[in-house]
Amino acid sequence: MSEVVSVGVAELKVSDNSLVLASFGLGSCVAVTMFDSLKRIGGLAHVMLPESRGKESESAPGKFADAAVERLLAEMVKMGARSNGVKCKIVGGAQMFEVPGSHKLDKFAKPPESASHIGARNVGAVKSELARLKIPLVGEDTGGNYGRTVRFNTSNGEVEVTSIYHGRTVL
Amino acid sequence: MTVEPTPRQLSAMQIDALREVGNIGAGNAAIALSQMVDKKVDLSVPKASLVPLVGVPGLVGGPETTVAGVYLSIAGDCSGSILLLLEKESASSLATLMVPGEARAVPELDVVKRSALQETGSILSGAYLMALGQLTGLLFKPSVPGFAMDMAGAIIDHVLVDLASTEDYVLVVETDFMVSGVKILGHLILFPDLGMLATILERLGVPFE
Numbered sequence: 468m469s470e471v472v473s474v475g476v477a478e479l480k481v482s483d484n485s486l487v488l489a490s491f492g493l494g495s496c497v498a499v500t501m502f503d504s505l506k507r508i509g510g511l512a513h514v515m516l517p518e519s520r521g522k523e524s525e526s527a528p529g530k531f532a533d534a535a536v537e538r539l540l541a542e543m544v545k546m547g548a549r550s551n552g553v554k555c556k557i558v559g560g561a562q563m564f565e566v567p568g569s570h571k572l573d574k575f576a577k578p579p580e581s582a583s584h585i586g587a588r589n590v591g592a593v594k595s596e597l598a599r600l601k602i603p604l605v606g607e608d609t610g611g612n613y614g615r616t617v618r619f620n621t622s623n624g625e626v627e628v629t630s631i632y633h634g635r636t637v638l
Numbered sequence: 639m640t641v642e643p644t645p646r647q648l649s650a651m652q653i654d655a656l657r658e659v660g661n662i663g664a665g666n667a668a669i670a671l672s673q674m675v676d677k678k679v680d681l682s683v684p685k686a687s688l689v690p691l692v693g694v695p696g697l698v699g700g701p702e703t704t705v706a707g708v709y710l711s712i713a714g715d716c717s718g719s720i721l722l723l724l725e726k727e728s729a730s731s732l733a734t735l736m737v738p739g740e741a742r743a744v745p746e747l748d749v750v751k752r753s754a755l756q757e758t759g760s761i762l763s764g765a766y767l768m769a770l771g772q773l774t775g776l777l778f779k780p781s782v783p784g785f786a787m788d789m790a791g792a793i794i795d796h797v798l799v800d801l802a803s804t805e806d807y808v809l810v811v812e813t814d815f816m817v818s819g820v821k822i823l824g825h826l827i828l829f830p831d832l833g834m835l836a837t838i839l840e841r842l843g844v845p846f847e
Binding site: 476491492493494495496515516561563564585612613614615616630631632 | 794
């Protein structure tokens, strides 16, 4: 059994050892995993929000989709991965509450976009960053209204997704 | 740049004041619950504490634990949100009290039971907010409730997104309800937006130093 390293909200971790990078109980957050199969280097970013709007934070490198994707690639390249040999798989981006619970009562305050579609917007933001950086997306388990746990094996690039309602799948 | 959160401790006075609010709120909630299930409801003195956001899943057994969550956002004089988390067994027993029938594990609760829990969560949160409003003179308007039964981490994710740029500590009021011999343990969690907690404590006469 490989060592399991937890990647919490807004964190980003990269490894060239054989271990399991895990994010437990993803809701609207997205786990972005990248793997260089030749160099056996893997990384995972636990993305929380789509856009940084210039508010990048050193203490939370994985927080924003736009900044996290580029940062994850850079960290992997720094460790020795080939910038054109990295493939990506993404998991998460659910919408947990059916009723727009985050919709503030004052309907004129702002459109009900804050948390209600954040999962889909996180997924969209990650994908457009991947396209911009020309990183192929080779696996995806996103959307829906249920939570997921991700275990990413950095020795073979396998991404295991488990959930309460939909069992286990491997990307 | 994000502003680093300053970990704050509540003083004994502040905890007492928040517990008192919790007491009155839970009292209101117990009356409402008692009327709904037509049974006697006893409740324990609630515990109040400030918990870092990352510690919230730990309250209910970790991020992968199945829980029922009822979520309402708060508008009015202060904004924030409120979340009732019920452990699997508690959710199941509460649902069965509301809608008698075979007790089943949480993920398989039927639509009627889910709806009953959603409504209960809304009433309990509303009772708490009402007490808080009366004691502080502030207006809190709760939204319609959202309901989910899933991994605790995934449910808290949703709330975190709403709060991402604001406070890193949340106020947790833990309450035990006894409904005709059945123990129901619930965590009512108030997620204050920036400044909300300071405003509340100030109104209660126990401001941060």
